[in-house]
Amino acid sequence: MKLNGSEIIVRCLLEQGVDTVFGYPGGAILNVYDALYKNSDKIRHILTSHEQGAAHAADGYARASGRVGVCMATSGPGATNLVTGIATAYMDSVPVVAITCNVTLPLLGKDSFQEVDIAGITMPVTKHGFIVKNIEELAPTIRKAFRIATTGRPGPVLVDVTKDVTGAVCEFTEESPETLLEEKKAAEAGTGKYSQEDIDLAISMIENAKRPFLYVGGGAVISGSWKEVRRLDELLDAPVCDTLMGKGVFDGHDRHYTGMIGMHGTKASNYGLQKADLVIALGTRFSDRQTGNTKEFAKNARILQIDVDEAEINKNVKVDLALVGDLKEILTKINAGLTKTSHELWMSEIRDLKENYPLQYDHTRLTCPMVIEALDKVTKGKAIVTTDVGQHQMWAAQYYTYSEPRTFLTSGGLGTMGYGLGACIGAKTARPDKICVNIAGDGCFRMNLIELATASRYNIPIIEIVINNQVLGMVRQWQTLYYGKRYSATILTDKTDYCKTAEGLGCKAIRISKPSEVEDALKEAIAAGGPVVIECVIDEDDKVFPMVSPGASIDEAFDEKDLEEK
Numbered sequence: 060m061k062l063n064g065s066e067i068i069v070r071c072l073l074e075q076g077v078d079t080v081f082g083y084p085g086g087a088i089l090n091v092y093d094a095l096y097k098n099s100d101k102i103r104h105i106l107t108s109h110e111q112g113a114a115h116a117a118d119g120y121a122r123a124s125g126r127v128g129v130c131m132a133t134s135g136p137g138a139t140n141l142v143t144g145i146a147t148a149y150m151d152s153v154p155v156v157a158i159t160c161n162v163t164l165p166l167l168g169k170d171s172f173q174e175v176d177i178a179g180i181t182m183p184v185t186k187h188g189f190i191v192k193n194i195e196e197l198a199p200t201i202r203k204a205f206r207i208a209t210t211g212r213p214g215p216v217l218v219d220v221t222k223d224v225t226g227a228v229c230e231f232t233e234e235s236p237e238t239l240l241e242e243k244k245a246a247e248a249g250t251g252k253y254s255q256e257d258i259d260l261a262i263s264m265i266e267n268a269k270r271p272f273l274y275v276g277g278g279a280v281i282s283g284s285w286k287e288v289r290r291l292d293e294l295l296d297a298p299v300c301d302t303l304m305g306k307g308v309f310d311g312h313d314r315h316y317t318g319m320i321g322m323h324g325t326k327a328s329n330y331g332l333q334k335a336d337l338v339i340a341l342g343t344r345f346s347d348r349q350t351g352n353t354k355e356f357a358k359n360a361r362i363l364q365i366d367v368d369e370a371e372i373n374k375n376v377k378v379d380l381a382l383v384g385d386l387k388e389i390l391t392k393i394n395a396g397l398t399k400t401s402h403e404l405w406m407s408e409i410r411d412l413k414e415n416y417p418l419q420y421d422h423t424r425l426t427c428p429m430v431i432e433a434l435d436k437v438t439k440g441k442a443i444v445t446t447d448v449g450q451h452q453m454w455a456a457q458y459y460t461y462s463e464p465r466t467f468l469t470s471g472g473l474g475t476m477g478y479g480l481g482a483c484i485g486a487k488t489a490r491p492d493k494i495c496v497n498i499a500g501d502g503c504f505r506m507n508l509i510e511l512a513t514a515s516r517y518n519i520p521i522i523e524i525v526i527n528n529q530v531l532g533m534v535r536q537w538q539t540l541y542y543g544k545r546y547s548a549t550i551l552t553d554k555t556d557y558c559k560t561a562e563g564l565g566c567k568a569i570r571i572s573k574p575s576e577v578e579d580a581l582k583e584a585i586a587a588g589g590p591v592v593i594e595c596v597i598d599e600d601d602k603v604f605p606m607v608s609p610g611a612s613i614d615e616a617f618d619e620k621d622l623e624e625k
Contacts, residue, residue, distance in 0.1 A: 060230070060231055061228050061229065061230055061231070062228065062229070062231045063090070063094075063225070063226055063227060063228050064090070064194050064197050064220065064224045064225040064226060064227050064228075064229075065090040065091045065093060065094035065225045065226070066094050066231075067194075067197050067198050067201075067229075067231050068091055068094065068158065068197070068201060068220070068225070069091075069094045069095060069098050069101075069102065070198075070231060070233065071197075071198055071201035071202060072102060072129065072201070073098075073101055073102065074202070074233065074234055074235075074236065074239060075127065075202075075205045075236075075239070076126070076236065077102060077127070077129050078101075078102060078103060079102070079103045079104075079105065079120060079129070079488055079489070080095065080102055080103070080104050080105070080129045080130070080131055081104075081105050081107055081112075081113040081114075081116040081117050081120070081128075081129070081130045081131070081485065082104065082105075082106070082107070082110075082113050082130055082131030082132060083106065083107060083109070083110050083113055083131075083132055083133070083137060083140075084106075084133060085132070085133025085134065085135075085137045085173070086133060086134075086173065086222075087133045087134035087135075087137075087160040087161055087162060087173065087222045088131060088132070088133040088134070088137075088159070088160035088222075088225070090160075090222065090225035090226050091131065091158070091160060091220075091225055092104075103488075105484070105488065105513065105517060106513070106516070107481065107484075107510060107513045108509040108510050108512045108513050109140060109507065109509060109510070110130075110132045110137050110138075110140030110141050110144075111140050111141065111143055111144050111477070111481070111507060112480070112481040112484075112507055112509070112510040112513060113130040113131070113132065113141070113144070113481070114130050114140075114141045114143070114144020114145055114147070114148070114155070114157065114481070115144045115147065115475075115477075115478050115479075115480075115481030115482050115485065115507070116128070116130070116481040116482065116484045116485035116488070116510075116513075117129055117130035117144070117148075117155050117157070117485060118144060118147060118148045118151075118153050118155055118478075118481075118482055118485065119445060119468055119481065119482030119483060119484065119485030119486040119489070120485035120486065120488055120489040121148070121153050121154050121155055121485075121489075122151075122153055122465060122468045122482070122486070123443055123465055123468060123485065123486035123489045123490050123493075123495075124465075124489035124490065125283065125465065126154075126489070127154045127155065127156055127205055127208055127209060128148075128153070128154070128155045128156075128485060129155070129156050129157075129158065130144070130155065130156075130157050130158070131157070131158045131159070132157070132159050133159070133160060133173070134159065134160055134161045134162055134173045134174060134175065134177075134222075135172075135173030135174060135175050136173070136175075137159070137173075138159040138161075138175060138177035138180075138219070139175060139177065139180065141157055141159070141177075142180060142181060142184070143473075143475060144475075144478075144481070145157055145181055145184055145185060145215045145217065146181075146184040146473055146475075147470050147472075147473045147475045147478055148214065148215040149184040149185060149186070149214050149215050149472075149473075150184075150470075150471070150472025150473040151277065151304060151470065151471055151472050151473070152212050152213050152214055152277065152278070152281055153213060153214065153215065154208040154209045154213040154214065154215070155208065155214075155215040155216075156201075156204050156205060156208055156215070156216050156217075156218065157181075157215060157216070157217045157218070158201075158218050158220070159177050159217065159218070159219045159220070160219070160220050160221070160222055160225060161174065161175075161177070161190070161219050161220065161221050161222065162174045162221065162222060163221055163222045163223040164192050164221045164223050164224075165223075167192075167221065177217065177219050178190045178217060178219050181217050184215070185214065185215050185216055185217050186207050186208065186213075186214035186215065186216055187204070187207050187216050187217075188216070188217040188218075188219070189203075189204065189216075189217065189218045189219065190219040190220075190221070191218065191219070191220045191221065191224055192221050192224065193224065194224050194227040194228070194229045195229055197220065197224060197229075198231060198232075200218060201218060202234065202239060202242075204216040204217075204218050205239075206239075206242060206243050206246055209243065210243060210246045210247050211247065211367055211368070212278075212281075212367050212368040213281060247385075251383065251384025251385060251388065251389075252369060252383040252384060253382040253383060253384050253389065257380070257382050258382070258389070258392050258393060258396065259396070260380055261363055261365075261380060261382060261393055262393055262396045262397055264337060264361060264363055264379070264380060265295060265337065265339065265363070265393070265397060266397065266398065266400065268336055268337035268361075269336055269402070269405065270334060270335045270336040270337070270360075270402070270405045271295055271297040271335065271336070271337040271338075271339060271402065271405075272297060272298050272299075272300070272331060272332050272335035272337065272338050272339070272360070273288070273291070273292055273295070273297055273298070273299040273300070273309075273339050273341065274300055274301075274302075274320065274332065274338050274339065274340045274341065274343060275288060275299060275300070275301040275302070275305040275308050275309055275341050275342070275343070276301070276302045276304055276305045276340070276341060276342045276343025276344065277302065277304025277305055277342060277343070277471065278341065278342020278343060278366055278367060278386055279305055279308040279341050279342040279386060279464075280304065280305060280306075280307065280308055280342075280464045280465060281342065282342060282367070282385055282386040282387045283387055283464075284308075284341075284342070284386045284387035284390055285307070285308045285309070285463075285464045287386075287387055287390035287391055287394060288308050288309060288341060288390065289309060289310070290390075290394050291339075291390055291393065291394055291397070292309065292313075292315055293399075294394060294397045294398075294399050294400070295397070295400060295402075296315075296399075296400060296401045296402045296403075296406060297315065297339075297402060297405070297406075298315055298316075298317050298328075298331055298405075298406065298409040299313070299315050299316050299317065300316075300317045300318060300319065300320040300324065300325075300328035300331070300332060301318075301319055301320070302319065302320065302321065302343055302346065302349050302471075303319065303321075303348070303349075303452075303456055303469060303471045304343075304469075304471045304472075305341075305342070305343065306319075306456060306461045306464075306466070306467035307461035307462065307463050307464040307465065307466050307467055308464050310462045311440075311460040311461050311462055312440075312460060312462060314406075314410075315406070317331055317409060317412070317413060318418075318457070319456050319457065320332060320349055320613065321346075321348050321349035321350070321351070321607070321613065322348045322349075322351065322606060322607045322609075322613075323453040323456070323457070323603050323604075323605065323606060323607075324349070324605065324607075324613070324616070325413075325416065325418060325457075325605065326412065326416035326605050326616050326618075327409065327412040327413045327416055329605070329607070329613040329614055329616045330412055330416070330614050330616070331408075331409050331412050332357060332360075332613070333355075333357065333358070333359065333612070333613065333614040334359065334408070335357065335359065335360045336359060336360050336361065337360055337361050337362075337363065338357045338360045338361070338362045338363070339363050339365075340362060340363065340364040340365065340366075340378070341365055341386060341390070342365065342366055342367075342386050343364075343366070344366070344368075344371045344374065344375065345371075345374070345375040345376040346375070346471075346472070347375070349613075350375065350376060350613065351607050351610075351611055351612050351613040351615075352610055352611060352612045352613075353375055353376050355612035355613075355614075356376055356612070356613065357376070361379040361380075362376065362377075362378040362379050362380075363378065363379065363380050363381075363382075364378040364380070364381045364382075365381070365382045365384075365386055365389050365390070366381070366383060366386070367383065367384060367385055367386065368383075369383045416605075418457055418458065419604075419618075422574070423574075424574065424598070425571065425572055425573055425574050425576075425577070425595060425596065425597055426597055426598075426601055427450065427451055427454045427498075427526045427595070427597055427601065428454050428457070428458045429574060429577060430524065430526070430577055430595050431454055431455055431457075431458040431459050431498070432458050432459075433577040433578050433581060434459065434496060434524070434581055435458065435459045435460050436578070437578060437581045437582060437585070438494050438496075438581075438585075440459070440460045440461070440462055441462075441463075441466075441493070441494070442466065442493065442494040442495065442496050443465075443466045443467075443468065443483075443486045443487075443490060443493045443494070443495045443496070444459055444461075444466065444467050444468070444496050444497075444498065445468040445469065445478075445479040445480075445482040445483040445486060445495070445496070445497045445498070446467075446468075446469045446478075446479050446497065446498045446499070447470075447475075447476055447477060447478055447479040447480075447497070447498070447499040447500060447503030447504070447506075448469070448470055448474045448475060448476050448478065448503060448533075449476070449500045449502065449503060449531070449532055449533040449534075450500065450526075450532040450533045450536065450601070450602070450603045451498050451499065451500045451503075451526045451532070452469055452498070453533075453603045454498075454603060455467070455469070455498045456469075457603075466493075468482050468483075468486060476502065476503040476506050477503055477506025477507035478503075478507075479497040479498065479499050479503065480497050480499065480504075480507055480508065480510045480511070480514075480521075480523060481507060481510050482497070483495050483496070483497035483521045483523070484510060484513060484514055484519055484521060487519050487520065487521050488519065494522070494585060495520075495521050495522070496521070496522040496523075496524060497521065497522070497523050497524065498524045498526065499523065499524065499525055499526065500525075500526050500527075500528070500531075500532055500533075501525055501526065501527040501528065501529065501551055501557065502530075502531040502532070502551060504523075504525045504557065505551075505555075508557075508560065508561075508564075509564070511523065511560075511561055511564040511565070511566050511590060511592065512564045512565060514566065514590035515564055515565025515566050515589070515590050516565070518588075518589050518590070519589075519590060520587065520588055520589050520590060520591075521590050521591075522581075522584045522585070522590075522591050522592075522593065523561075523566075523590070523591070523592045523593070524592075524593045524595060525557055525592060525593065525594045525595065526595050526597060527557065527594050527595060527596050527597065528596075528597045528598060528599045528601065529550070529551045529552045529599055530546070530549050530550055530551055530599045531548075531549040531551065532599075532601070533603070534549045535549045535599070535600075536602050536603065536606075539600070539602070540606075540608075541608075557570075557592065557594045558570050558592065558594055561592035561594075565590075566589070566590040566591060566592050567584075567587050567589060567590070567591045567592070568591070568592045568593075568594065569583065569584065569591065569592070569593045569594070570593075570594045570596065571593065571594070571595055571596070572595075572596040577595075580593050581593070602619065604617070604618035604619055605617060605618045606618070
């Protein structure tokens with residue numbers, strides 16, 4: 060059948076099972092939006108308030124569902140407004156396909172109105188970028204984009220299409236999902252770089268360890284290997300820590316769980332891992348925020364690393380054995396060869412660490428940890444929690460107990476302020492059965508609060524918790540500890556009323572300042588049936604502890620009590 064380029068784009072999205080697109084129209088992409096209008100019964104388009112919101116929503120959709128998130132924007136500033144969201148997805152290995160349209164082919168390279176080389180701009184922050192100048196190449200390119208986004212280590216792919224291609228006509232042959240799946244499997248074939256000998260070596264390392272420690276990263280979420288990770292620990296009887304991106308892979312209620320590791324990880328995780336004789340690193344790239352001083356990291360241990368991306372092997376931390384390939388596949392083979400063991404003395408030592416160094420906060424006044432613990436209680440730990448970046452992000456990682464993967468969505472690699480609200484909208488769209496809550500600081504909330512208008516326009520029942528301390532909290536914490544309390548450009552005391560702003564954008568608003576108000580506010584928000592903002596007024600000098608100073612070893616973690624003793 061003969062179709063124009065815009066119709067081909069929509070048909071290819073339908074082939075891939077896409078049911079939702081987030082975007083913002085403009086002149087160059089008008090033909091595509093006309094095709095979306097004609098297919099609105101098949102693909103839901105959510106008009107965000109800003110293109111960055113569309114990119115973050117597509118990212119949140121992908122993280123919450125495990126499917127590809129799709130966003131669209133027009134040429135020039137529409138496309139460049141996607142860049143921060145694309146970079147966020149790239150740093151956290153999120154499968155997103157961003158479709159932009161450019162000026163017509165004769166106008167390319169002439170500094171035409173709203174022309175920009177978006178493929179060139181995004182090259183460092185995408186797995187691949189395409190610019191389609193020929194209608195015959197359009198369908199194969201869209202299909203290839205989805206395959207690249209989801210094969211191996213996932214990530215964002217950009218497809219830029221000239222406007223004349225969206226209006227041109229050519230023959231289109233539909234491909235079945237089965238055919239597309241076979242192509243994806245063929246692309247994935249042979250990506251694993253390990254042998255049976257490597258599996259046997261890994262099993263031997265694990266079985267000979269006296270003090271093994273599981274170190275779980277975001278790759279365990281992406282690969283869908285949470286059952287295999289839990290089975291490994293069941294066989295091994297070892298403590299388990301996770302990175303910011305690995306939350307929910309291992310059940311936070313389990314006795315083996317020690318909490319997050321790293322700069323704001325628990326002392327039990329940081330001290331415990333440094334005592335291990337074997338660290339089993341599962342889908343993690345050893346980010347600096349987790350390892351601290353890499354020369355001191357796991358200095359008493361051998362390290363076994365399993366990751367799909369060969370580039371991550373020995374990049375930040377030298378390891379003793381690496382298996383490159385799909386984590387789920389590799390763990391299945393390792394688990395099949397393991398004999399169930401017990402490490403009673405080691406687990407007793409870990410239990411002592413957990414009892415001696417619990418997370419603590421002031422219960423006499425309203426704090427962010429108090430709000431998050433109440434949220435955990437009210438939602439029974441079953442909500443999808445998105446965050447922005449800063450103190451509230453760390454508290455959300457520390458005090459909410461995650462028991463399922465894909466329930467903690469945050470910008471870990473890029474640290475994008477303003478990420479959470481769009482991501483929460485995307486997550487709720489992907490998982491309407493889940494309570495979806497974004498936790499933001501007042502500084503982050505300012506970045507993209509206009510997306511409240513998106514939530515109210517579609518009556519998307521998300522909860523936005525704004526932790527208002529009237530400062531840029533994490534930056535102020537560093538200024539307090541390392542810059543002699545010189546609070547340069549971090550004080551936000553002004554006349555902004557967040558509740559009135561939320562109400563003006565069509566949302567219900569609740570302000571709380573006392574511990575007694577927390578649970579009632581959360582229950583009211585959950586029952587509201589629409590978007591709700593809860594502003595929580597806390598002290599400007601609340602700090603996230605434990606903390607590891609930059610460049611220090613993770614077993615040099617300190618808290619408020621340690622500072623007082625000094």
